Amino acid sequence: MPTASRAPFYHWARHVKYLGPASIVKMFAIYQTAQRRHIVPTAPQLWRLSGLPPVSYCPVCKLIDETPAAHNYRCPICGRVLEDKAPSKIGVRVLQAKLGDVVKVARFNDIRTVKLSEYIPHITGNPRFNSYMMIIAEQYRPMPNKAPSVYTVVALEEMLKALGKRMSEDSQLTRELATNIANENEVAKAAIEELRRRREERMAAALSKALSMGGIGVATVYSGFGVKRKIAKMLLDHAAAAAAIRLGNYQGPPPIFQGRVLGSPHRYIPPLVDDPPDQVLEDEYMRAMVEWFEDHGIDLVKVWEHYQAVRDRQYKAMYSELLNMIDEFVKKHTTAKEETKQ
Ligand SMILES: [Zn+2]
Numbered sequence: 001m002p003t004a005s006r007a008p009f010y011h012w013a014r015h016v017k018y019l020g021p022a023s024i025v026k027m028f029a030i031y032q033t034a035q036r037r038h039i040v041p042t043a044p045q046l047w048r049l050s051g052l053p054p055v056s057y058c059p060v061c062k063l064i065d066e067t068p069a070a071h072n073y074r075c076p077i078c079g080r081v082l083e084d085k086a087p088s089k090i091g092v093r094v095l096q097a098k099l100g101d102v103v104k105v106a107r108f109n110d111i112r113t114v115k116l117s118e119y120i121p122h123i124t125g126n127p128r129f130n131s132y133m134m135i136i137a138e139q140y141r142p143m144p145n146k147a148p149s150v151y152t153v154v155a156l157e158e159m160l161k162a163l164g165k166r167m168s169e170d171s172q173l174t175r176e177l178a179t180n181i182a183n184e185n186e187v188a189k190a191a192i193e194e195l196r197r198r199r200e201e202r203m204a205a206a207l208s209k210a211l212s213m214g215g216i217g218v219a220t221v222y223s224g225f226g227v228k229r230k231i232a233k234m235l236l237d238h239a240a241a242a243a244a245i246r247l248g249n250y251q252g253p254p255p256i257f258q259g260r261v262l263g264s265p266h267r268y269i270p271p272l273v274d275d276p277p278d279q280v281l282e283d284e285y286m287r288a289m290v291e292w293f294e295d296h297g298i299d300l301v302k303v304w305e306h307y308q309a310v311r312d313r314q315y316k317a318m319y320s321e322l323l324n325m326i327d328e329f330v331k332k333h334t335t336a337k338e339e340t341k342q
Pocket of ligand 1: 058059060061062063076077078080
């Protein structure tokens with residue numbers, strides 16, 4: 001078993017809240033597996049091992065695109081905009097239903113034919129690594145009574161963005177999520193009543209408080225809109241960057257948020273830290289990292305200060321905005337569902 005302090009990204013990770021030794025060792029295990037093939041692993045290699053990248057596919061041509069960026073996120077055969085599916089259990093079932101078992105796989109200019117059943121292990125990665133990253137990313141789900149990390153702030157921003165964006169469209173997914181949240185609230189309310197009936201006042205009060213603070217809908221939005229997956233990817237991306245800079249072999253910054261939604265502006269978030277910058281800069285590897293980013297036009301310390309300030313001063317306001325948006329989201333999409341029933 002590797003020790004946390006031997007991870008080549010330890011100098012960064014140890015300054016991030018909730019990345020304790022157990023989490024660092026988990027990420028190190030993924031990193032070491034990638035290292036068997038690549039001396040200095042890149043973020044996409046770590047993502048693939050953890051089953052984190054979505055599968056881009058064309059339902060018309062029954063084609064999976066392994067290099068969607070190289071094709072401008074369009075099917076290399078028919079030119080249609082590619083669709084994305086996360087390689088979760090449900091996602092894989094959807095892919096099987098939509099594509100059948102014989103699929104084309106495009107990689108740059110090559111197109112080959114494969115059996116989807118044989119190809120699946122390639123997209124789902126190592127299930128153990130996937131669960132490692134999901135456990136780690138869970139630490140950054142915004143919660144009413146848990147001190148936020150700067151990565152919790154990033155998660156909260158992404159959730160606000162996702163809710164804002166999808167409010168306008170009434171897709172199957174939005175309706176399902178809204179219904180789930182509404183149902184969870186109903187279940188929680190029933191549980192509170194039951195606890196009161198049994199005179200378990202303390203439990204009832206705790207659950208009631210969680211309910212009024214929106215702890216329930218938040219979890220659904222965090223995983224349902226893919227934000228948890230995004231945070232998992234970002235942490236691996238930042239670990240890969242920290243390690244590669246230290247080893248003198250970094251090509252980044254990688255375009256993690258680029259191109260996923262056509263027309264969205266490029267948004268790159270560099271590795272963040274929760275500790276005060278003065279303290280972080282005592283570390284020579286962290287100083288080297290700051291210098292590297294400076295050479296590439298990013299003022300790392302300024303970015304840290306920004307996220308730390310938001311974490312310390314705006315988090316509560318953002319959290320209540322999130323609860324309001326979830327409320328509106330549920331009202332809007334469960335109402336829309338009632339209307340379509342008539
Ligand atoms: Zn096509």
